[in-house]
Amino acid sequence: MAEPLLAVRGLRKHFGGLVATDGVDLEVAEGETLAVIGPNGAGKTTLIGQLSGDLRPDAGTIRFAGADVTALPAFARSHRGLARSFQITSIFREFSTLDNVALAVQAHAGHSFRFWRPARAEAALREPARAVLEQVGLGGRGDVAAGTLAHGEQRQLEIAMALATRPRLLLLDEPVAGMGLDESVRMVQLLRALRGGHTLVLVEHDMDVVFALADRISVMVYGRVIATGSPEAIRANPEVRRAYLGEEVSA
Amino acid sequence: MTSRRRALTMAVALAALAAVPLAAAALNQPFYLDLFRRIMIFAIAAVSLDIILGYGGMVSLGHAAYLGIGAYAVAIPALHGLHSAWLQWPLAMALSGLAALVIGAVSLRTSGVYFIMITLAFAQMLYYVGISIEPWGGDDGMRLPGRSRLGGPLDLGDPHVFYYVVLAILAVLLLAGERVIHARFGTVIRAVKSNEARLQAIGVASFRYKLAVFVLAGAVCGLAGALLANQTEYLTPSYMHWTRSGDIMVMVILGGMGTLAGPVLGAAAFLLLENVLSAWTVHWQAILGPLLVLVVLYARGGLWSLVPGGGARDG
Numbered sequence: 001m002a003e004p005l006l007a008v009r010g011l012r013k014h015f016g017g018l019v020a021t022d023g024v025d026l027e028v029a030e031g032e033t034l035a036v037i038g039p040n041g042a043g044k045t046t047l048i049g050q051l052s053g054d055l056r057p058d059a060g061t062i063r064f065a066g067a068d069v070t071a072l073p074a075f076a077r078s079h080r081g082l083a084r085s086f087q088i089t090s091i092f093r094e095f096s097t098l099d100n101v102a103l104a105v106q107a108h109a110g111h112s113f114r115f116w117r118p119a120r121a122e123a124a125l126r127e128p129a130r131a132v133l134e135q136v137g138l139g140g141r142g143d144v145a146a147g148t149l150a151h152g153e154q155r156q157l158e159i160a161m162a163l164a165t166r167p168r169l170l171l172l173d174e175p176v177a178g179m180g181l182d183e184s185v186r187m188v189q190l191l192r193a194l195r196g197g198h199t200l201v202l203v204e205h206d207m208d209v210v211f212a213l214a215d216r217i218s219v220m221v222y223g224r225v226i227a228t229g230s231p232e233a234i235r236a237n238p239e240v241r242r243a244y245l246g247e248e249v250s251a
Numbered sequence: 252m253t254s255r256r257r258a259l260t261m262a263v264a265l266a267a268l269a270a271v272p273l274a275a276a277a278l279n280q281p282f283y284l285d286l287f288r289r290i291m292i293f294a295i296a297a298v299s300l301d302i303i304l305g306y307g308g309m310v311s312l313g314h315a316a317y318l319g320i321g322a323y324a325v326a327i328p329a330l331h332g333l334h335s336a337w338l339q340w341p342l343a344m345a346l347s348g349l350a351a352l353v354i355g356a357v358s359l360r361t362s363g364v365y366f367i368m369i370t371l372a373f374a375q376m377l378y379y380v381g382i383s384i385e386p387w388g389g390d391d392g393m394r395l396p397g398r399s400r401l402g403g404p405l406d407l408g409d410p411h412v413f414y415y416v417v418l419a420i421l422a423v424l425l426l427a428g429e430r431v432i433h434a435r436f437g438t439v440i441r442a443v444k445s446n447e448a449r450l451q452a453i454g455v456a457s458f459r460y461k462l463a464v465f466v467l468a469g470a471v472c473g474l475a476g477a478l479l480a481n482q483t484e485y486l487t488p489s490y491m492h493w494t495r496s497g498d499i500m501v502m503v504i505l506g507g508m509g510t511l512a513g514p515v516l517g518a519a520a521f522l523l524l525e526n527v528l529s530a531w532t533v534h535w536q537a538i539l540g541p542l543l544v545l546v547v548l549y550a551r552g553g554l555w556s557l558v559p560g561g562g563a564r565d566g
Contacts, residue, residue, distance in 0.1 A: 052452065078454030090452070092445040103442055107454035112435040113463070119438045165453055 003066055005030045005169055005199055006051070011060035013046055020046040021057065022223035028169065033200040035210045038220035039243075044203040045087055047220070048173045051201070052084040053077040065168060078107070081168030085158040087177055087203075093147030097138060097157055100146050101129035104164035129164060136160040136190055152183030159190065169199045176206055188212055211235075219243070258429075260558070261512055265422050272411050284410050285482075290522045291417045292478045295424055297502040297514035299471035304500070305508030306432060307464055308444030312367045312496050313354065313374030317347035317469045319381060319491030321476020326486035327387060329396045336399035336407075336477075343477035344470040350377070351469025355462045371493055381488025392487030399481055407481055417478055421515070424471065428511045440464050501539075505546055507553025516554050 006028040013021040020043040028034045036044050049055035051062060053074035062070045069077055092100050102125045106112060109124060119125060133139055136156045141149065146157060155175060162170055175191065176184045188209055194200065195213065204210050210217060211231050218228040221243045227234060234240055268291065275283040296318055303309045324343035333339070358369040382390045398407040407413040431437045439460045442450045450457050480486055489495065498521065506517020524542070528535035550556055 054448065054452070073456075074451045075454050075456045078452065084452055086449075086452075090446060090449045092442055092449065094445050095442070099438075103438060103450075104453040106435055106438065107450075112439045112455065112460065114435040115431045115437075116434055118430075118433045119435045120433065122435075161449075161453055 002030075003063075004028055005065060006201070007063040008051070009061045009063075011047070011050060011062065012058050013043075013050060013055065014058060019223050021050065024060070024220075024223070024225055026218060026225065026228075028199060028201055030168075030199055032215045033195050033202060033213055035202045035204060035214035035217045036220055037204065037207070037210055037217060042220040043223040044220055045173055046223075048084060048087075048171050048201075048203055052082060052171055054084075075107075078165055078167075081166075082171065083162035083165045083167035083169070084171040085155075085162050085173055085175060087173040089151070089154045089158060091146045091154060091157055091161070093145070095146055096142065097144050097146050097149060097153075098126070098129055098133060098142035100157060101132050101160050101164045102126055104161040105129050105132075108165050132160045132164045135163065137186065150183075152179050152186070155179065155183070155187060156190065159187075159194075163194075167198070169201065170194070172200060172202045172204075174204055175202070176204065176209055184209070257512075261425060261429075264512060264515065265418070265425075268418055268421075269415075272414055281410065284414055286522065286526060287519075288410075288414050288417050289482055290519045291421050291515075292475055292482055293499065293502060293522060294515040294518040295417075295421055295478070296472050296475035296499050297506070297518045298421075298424055298428060298511060299468040299475065300499050301503045301508060301511070301514045302428065302432075302440075302471075303465055303468045304503055305510065305513070306437065306444065307440045307461065309359070309461065309465065310367050311358075311370040311465075312493065312500065313370035313372075314468075314472055314499050315493070315495035316350060316354070316374035316377045316491050317472035318476040318479060318495065318499075319377060319488060320347040320350055321473035321478075322480035322486050322490050323381070323387065323476075324473065325399055325477045325480040326393070326395055329399075330387075334397055334400045336401045339399050340474060340477050343473040345473075347473025347476065348466045348470035351466045352462070355465035355469075359458060359461050359465060371496070374491055374496055375493055378488050378491040378493070381491055388486050388488075390488070392485055392489070395480055395484045395486060398484065399477070413481065420474065420478070425511050425515075432511070436460065436464075501543060505543060505553055507555030510553075510555050513553050513555035516558070520554055 004027040008024055008026040011021050011024040024047060036047065038044055046055065050057045053072055057070065061068055064080055064082060069080060092103065102119065105125045105128045106119065130142065133142055136159050138153060138156050138160060141153060146154065149157060159175065176187050179187060191213055202213060214231055216228060217231055217234040218225050219234060219240050226243060227237050227240050268287065271287045272284050275281055300311065300314045303311055321343035324346050325339045328339050328342065354370060354373045358366055361369060387393065401407065405412055405416060407416065439455055443457050443461055447457050476490060479490065502517035502521045503514045505520055506515065507513025524539055525535060528538050546553060
């Protein structure tokens with residue numbers, strides 16, 4: 001069997017006395033969508049942070065596309081084909097929506113030690129950026145300051161910036177967090193469209209979203225993966241029901 | 252505001268500066284030539300600080316270090332009979348750029364208050380080095396043996412020639428700054444200020460760009476230092492004192508951070524106020540202080556944001 005696109009072994013991370021990631025093993029095959037679910041404080045965002053390179057693990061290895069990337073910083077992983085969206089919207093608020101995406105294109109179009117030609121005049125940056133904005137449904141919003149976009153639109157912009165780096169794997173940290181119903185439905189449509197051509201790792205609270213998108217689900221509790229399997233198997237797993245789904249129902 | 256209107260405002264401002272010598276002659280007040288030349292020299296320093304402070308979000312409180320290095324790069328060769336500006340000025344830029352490379356390589360690994368403190372500490376260190384070297388004037392400083400020589404008809408001993416040389420350098424700096432800020436490089440620098448974590452997540456190794464712009468700003472401020480030594484015809488380590496760094500920062504904030512014209516306006520406002528108020532009282536900064544508070548509270552974009560046709564940042 002071919003090596004999975006992403007393979008995590010024995011990943012461990014603690015903050016002081018708190019063990020946020022406690023020996024996590026994960027595999028993601030090219031083209032699949034893996035959802036990571038778990039109650040608040042289970043360590044999902046910490047896991048994403050380690051996968052993207054924003055956090056350094058204390059132990060364990062992360063292999064991506066056949067190479068060990070455990071020691072690589074975030075910008076280097078981006079060039080290997082890893083892209084992330086942030087749970088708390090992280091955009092260039094003062095930049096226009098199109099400028100945000102064009103900068104993501106620029107980051108992958110050679111170095112930026114270019115001092116004279118206006119970046120806004122570079123068709124090689126603007127056109128791919130426009131295409132991605134169109135793809136995520138922000139086609140008409142390119143000239144608006146990103147900070148003034150509606151919350152849902154900012155979440156779409158997050159996805160657009162990740163997509164503009166032409167990733168092999170997209171790490172999505174709660175893409176529908178804080179969204180209204182309409183916005184949420186649009187986002188699920190967008191993510192469903194992405195599923196075909198991209199490998200996704202999705203951290204999400206909303207079970208409807210998870211069951212609509214995931215090929216496989218991993219359940220995290222207290223920093224450990226307690227179960228991984230198909231949506232049906234996870235739904236039926238008694239341990240999972242006790243640890244997580246049951247809480248949701250009773251809550 | 253559109254870049255077209257911004258360019259127009261900039262052109263008007265430069266034209267006004269170009270007319271100062273004529274006005275000074277008409278009013279028979281040659282002193283204003285001297286004052287506005289000084290303003291432009293500090294404007295060059297303030298613009299260089301604003302490129303890292305206003306655009307890049309790097310709050311350096313040690314920028315005057317490069318002013319001093321630039322001044323020493325004029326004075327020390329002059330002591331040894333080397334007067335060519337073509338030697339002294341590139342040397343000023345190279346040495347202050349090198350100093351910025353070392354200071355930046357260390358301090359840019361920190362952020363926030365730590366960054367402010369480390370840049371301040373480096374500048375104070377250089378200040379005390381300057382104080383302790385007696386052959387180069389030590390604490391008292393020393394007279395410049397002579398102004399830099401550009402050759403040909405460009406004699407800096409002629410106050411008008413010197414004035415227009417400084418104006419030309421300022422104009423080139425503003426034009427080049429306008430290009431750089433909107434090129435790929437400047438876009439990355441503005442993004443550092445906006446959201447550095449996001450910048451790294453999309454694949455930009457931000458440290459090398461921060462260091463590069465830090466060096467660039469240091470080199471430009473070094474050139475301002477070379478001009479300042481010629482302006483005062485005097486070398487003193489106090490060019491590097493931290494209060495001088497503070498003055499330059501006040502010029503930037505007063506005029507408008509994150510704009511190119513703002514620091515020029517700020518330098519003019521600061522030095523004109525100093526000139527007018529210090530005639531009344533040696534405690535003129537007691538008046539400047541509240542004024543700065545008012546600007547920060549009620550005109551967040553600085554004085555430049557109050558100018559019709561000025562205003563908006565180069566976002």
